[in-house]
Amino acid sequence: MSWVSALSLWAIPALLAGIPLWGAFRRVKVYETFIEGAEEGLQITVRIVPYLVGMMVALAVFRESGAMDLVARLISPVTARLGFPTEILPLMIVRPLSGAGALAVTADLLKTQHPDSFIGRLASVMQGSTDTTFYVLTVYFGSVGVRRPRYAPVVGLAADFAGFLSALYVCNWFFG
Amino acid sequence: MDRIGIREVAPVLNGIWLFLMVVGVAVAAHTGKAQAVTDAAFAAARLAIDTMIGLAGLNALWMGLMKIAERSGLMEGLAWLLRPLVRWLFPSVPRDHPAVGAILMNISANMLGLGSAATPMGLKAMQELQRLNDGDKETATEAMCTFLALNTSCITLIPGSIIALRAASGSANPAEIVGATLIASTFAGVVGILLDWLVRQSLRARGR
Numbered sequence: 001m002s003w004v005s006a007l008s009l010w011a012i013p014a015l016l017a018g019i020p021l022w023g024a025f026r027r028v029k030v031y032e033t034f035i036e037g038a039e040e041g042l043q044i045t046v047r048i049v050p051y052l053v054g055m056m057v058a059l060a061v062f063r064e065s066g067a068m069d070l071v072a073r074l075i076s077p078v079t080a081r082l083g084f085p086t087e088i089l090p091l092m093i094v095r096p097l098s099g100a101g102a103l104a105v106t107a108d109l110l111k112t113q114h115p116d117s118f119i120g121r122l123a124s125v126m127q128g129s130t131d132t133t134f135y136v137l138t139v140y141f142g143s144v145g146v147r148r149p150r151y152a153p154v155v156g157l158a159a160d161f162a163g164f165l166s167a168l169y170v171c172n173w174f175f176g
Numbered sequence: 177m178d179r180i181g182i183r184e185v186a187p188v189l190n191g192i193w194l195f196l197m198v199v200g201v202a203v204a205a206h207t208g209k210a211q212a213v214t215d216a217a218f219a220a221a222r223l224a225i226d227t228m229i230g231l232a233g234l235n236a237l238w239m240g241l242m243k244i245a246e247r248s249g250l251m252e253g254l255a256w257l258l259r260p261l262v263r264w265l266f267p268s269v270p271r272d273h274p275a276v277g278a279i280l281m282n283i284s285a286n287m288l289g290l291g292s293a294a295t296p297m298g299l300k301a302m303q304e305l306q307r308l309n310d311g312d313k314e315t316a317t318e319a320m321c322t323f324l325a326l327n328t329s330c331i332t333l334i335p336g337s338i339i340a341l342r343a344a345s346g347s348a349n350p351a352e353i354v355g356a357t358l359i360a361s362t363f364a365g366v367v368g369i370l371l372d373w374l375v376r377q378s379l380r381a382r383g384r
Contacts, residue, residue, distance in 0.1 A: 003355075011334065011354045019241045019248075026248035037243025038236035040292065045232045051184070052224035058196035060220035064212045065204035094192070099183030107227045107341055108220075115347035121356070124342055128335035128357035129364050131328040135183040136298075140324065141316060143299050144306040148315040151375045152324040159329030159368030166363035170356045 051100035052107065059090060059108050083168055087119050091126060096133040096160050103127070122171045129163035131156075230344025231337075238336040242290055254287060255280035265326065265369065268308070268319050275304035279323060286330040289337065298327060322372050329368030332361040 023030045062068050072086035079086055087109065095102045106123045113119040133156035141149050204213040255277075262280055269275050278301035285294035301323060309317045316324075335357045342350035 005352070005355070007355045007358075009349075009351070012339070012351050015241060015334070019245050022250075023244040023248040028244055028247040030244055033244045033247050034240035036240075037246075038240035040243070041235035041237070041239030042232055044239070045228055045235045049224065049228045052227055053221050054193060056220040056224045056227075057217050058193050058200070060216040061200035061204075061213050062196040063200075064216035065200040065202075065209050066207045067200050067203040070203065097185050097188050097192070101184055101189060103337070103341065104224070106338070107345065108223075110342065110345035110347075111223060111227075115342045115345045116349070116352075120342075120345075120347075121353055124335070124338050124353045125356045125360050128332045128338050128353070129360035131330070132183045132185075133328040134185045134188070136328050137324060138185055139295070140298055140302050140327070141320070144302045144313075146306070146314060146316050146320065148312075149324075150316045150321060151372075151379070152316055152321040155321065155325045155368060155371045155375060156328040158371050159325060159364050162367035163329065163360060163364030166360040166367075167356070170360045170363075174356050 048100045048103065051098070052104045055094070055098075055101045055104035056108050059105065063112075082165070083172070084164070085119050085122070087113065088122060088126065091123055092164055095126070095130050096157060097135070099132045099135065102132070118171065118175055121175050122167060125167040125171055126164055129167045130160040131163075133157055133160055227341070227344060231340055234340035234343055235337065238340060242288065242336070245288065246290060246293060250288065251281055251284040251290070251293065254284035258283060265322055266319050268317070269305070273304065273308065275301055275308060275319075278304055279326075283326060283330060286327065287333045289332065289334055298323075318376050321376070322369075325368040325372040326365075329364045330361070331365045332357050 020030045020034070023033065068090075072089070075089065076086050079089060084092075091102060091105045091109065094105050106127050109123040110120050113123075115121070115124070133153070137149055137153055137156060141147075141152075201213065204210055258280055259276070262276060262283070263269075263271060266276070266279070269279075278297050282294055282297035282301050285297060302320065305317060305320050305323060306313065308319065311317065335354065338353065338357070339350045342353070
């Protein structure tokens with residue numbers, strides 16, 4: 001497991017130096033290009049704010065009212081059998097539907113649970129191991145006029161679920 | 177898979193959002209938690225802005241670095257490595273068809289978390305795959321289904337936006353999830369590819 005922690009520790013420093021160095025080697029104007037990308041990063045951050053507000057408020061209302069506990073009690077027999085903490089459930093529901101929404105759910109979990117708690121780490125890994133399957137389906141198939149996606153949604157969702165499960169097992173293994 | 181952006185399916189989310197708000201308030205009425213709900217809603221709205229402020233600088237840093245990576249041909253390098261795999265996964269696509277190039281660039285961009293580069297390439301790949309579709313143009317081909325499976329269950333090399341979010345939330349070691357994400361997303365990717373292959377084979381066996 002030590003190589004995994006070494007990878008995690010050195011991934012960012014290596015990128016901070018490695019990417020500009022390689023860029024310079026390939027004759028990219030590194031600083032100007034960096035500024036261009038950074039501007040895009042800022043624009044995207046601002047664009048997701050309304051989505052963050054909408055989803056984080058709805059989640060807060062749902063949790064503080066006690067509704068979340070009710071739902072958690074209803075479905076906990078199912079999730080407990082698989083080993084998922086009930087807190088993670090909203091993420092599993094929103095993840096295939098909305099990128100910005102899932103980011104909001106994860107931000108909410110990191111805030112209420114702490115990023116270095118088990119649930120915080122699990123939410124982080126889940127977010128990175130799955131995708132906005134329905135969005136990709138809608139946009140990609142929609143763009144060429146395909147109306148019958150056949151088995152693609154099933155396979156996509158099954159892969160998302162495999163991502164959730166493997167995130168859970170890997171987190172138990174690494175951080176459990 | 178880890179792409180910064182909005183990416184959402186609005187119709188279903190209308191229902192989910194309405195459900196969370198209305199059921200939340202209804203339960204609050206029942207449990208007498210109107211004040212707690214009001215406070216929580218206002219606090220969450222502020223928290224969204226705090227999250228944005230924490231994220232803004234990190235997203236800028238990340239996207240800046242990735243723009244350098246993109247310009248210096250990182251995607252092309254990765255695409256070259258992935259070429260044999262993609263040819264094997266898409267037997268119905270001719271070896272040097274433009275679809276192969278577009279699929280490769282899309283998958284490479286996905287693995288690196290380059291959302292803004294991934295989507296245009298994905299749409300180009302879909303166009304090329306549609307050109308190869310000699311059946312009903314409104315029904316997905318096998319290659320399209322494989323492309324979707326590959327796209328939605330792709331390996332994450334560096335989960336940039338999550339590291340940023342963790343750092344913004346006060347993690348002592350924001351990047352500690354890199355190794356775990358790599359392993360978990362690889363597993364999801366293998367399952368996606370395998371399932372796609374299995375379903376395709378069984379449908380073919382039944383002559384569909």
